Amino acid sequence: MRRVLCKGERLGLRDVxxxxxxxxxxxxxxxxxxxxTPFxxxxxHEVTALVQQAMxxxxxxxxxxxxxxVIDAEHHGVIGxxxxxxxxxxxxxAEIGFGLHPGQWGRGIGTDLVRLLLKFGFKQLGLHRIWGARSPANLPAQLAMLTAGMVEEGRIRHHVHTPHGWRDSIVHSALEDEWTER
Ligand SMILES: CC(C)(COP(=O)(O)OP(=O)(O)OC[C@H]1O[C@@H](n2cnc3c(N)ncnc32)[C@H](O)[C@@H]1OP(=O)(O)O)[C@@H](O)C(=O)NCCC(=O)NCCS
Incomplete structure (x- = not known):
């Protein structure tokens, strides 16, 4: 697949x-x-380099x-x-990661974003398994992934090194044959 374009009700996804x-x-x-996040x-300068690597x-x-x-479908701005x-x-x-600008939090957009990523991965890329790892303390990410249908699989001990030391991760996943688009 060359260029990505994936549309949901409130959000869209496209290549950076x-x-x-x-x-x-x-x-x-x-x-x-x-x-x-681990970083x-x-x-x-770092974000410019990330975008160049992504392209x-x-x-x-x-x-x-x-x-x-992540595009706001109504205003067309990049919100995450x-x-x-x-x-x-x-x-x-495939592993997913996601983040929204803090001004967007708390309105269900994070949950919509996880749903859209699952739809993109399963329907457009034909994947079988999609997983995400979060900090044990990241409640909004936990709830967004659970509500979008990603079950908790377990804990990876000392998965990432952060500026504060080693940190465990909690893994969530969704499988194509148990996923239903909502
Ligand atoms: C994770 C993230 C995308 C969630 O976005 P969001 O738009 O706030 O998510 P939602 O509004 O869909 O909320 C998801 C759930 O978390 C709850 N929630 C949101 N913010 C919360 C907070 N500060 N404290 C407690 N619960 C919170 C919501 O009530 C909702 O729960 P519900 O489904 O039971 O109603 C957003 O917090 C974010 O960008 N965080 C920074 C990056 C990050 O941590 N990414 C995840 C990496 S795994």
Missing amino acids: TEADVAALHAVYGDPAATQH TPRDL EAARAEPRRLYVLA VARLRIEADHPHS
Whole structure:
């Protein structure tokens, strides 16, 4: 698949471009939005490099990495970023990550975003398994993934190293044959 375009009721997903750097920095550079991520807030230079890597990855064959701008369907602005990475050794399976600008939180958009990522992965990419790992303390991510139908699988101990030390992750997953679009 070359270019991504995936539409939901309130959101859309499309490939990131250089024009999205500022909007992505508003998420990746925000202390609240990166509170539960393994990395500290990114600066503009780092986000520019991430976008360039994402655009390069979009041209790879086979394509394994999708870094997608989350678009508000009504106002057409970029309100977040989503990531889907197909595992090289297990190409039926992909890991997702997602983040919204804090100004968007608490209105069900995160849950819609997880639903849209599942729809994209299962229907457009033909994946069988989609999983995401979150910090044990990340309640909004837990609830968004559970409500979107991603069951909790278990805990990976010391999965990531953060500026505060080792951190466990809780893994959620959805399988194509148990997933229903809602
Ligand atoms: C995770 C994230 C996308 C959720 O976005 P959101 O738009 O606020 O999510 P929703 O509004 O769909 O809320 C999901 C659930 O969390 C609950 N919730 C939201 N914010 C909350 C908070 N601060 N405290 C407790 N619960 C909260 C909602 O009530 C909802 O629960 P419900 O389904 O029982 O009603 C958003 O918090 C975010 O971008 N966080 C930073 C990046 C991140 O942590 N990404 C996840 C990596 S795994």
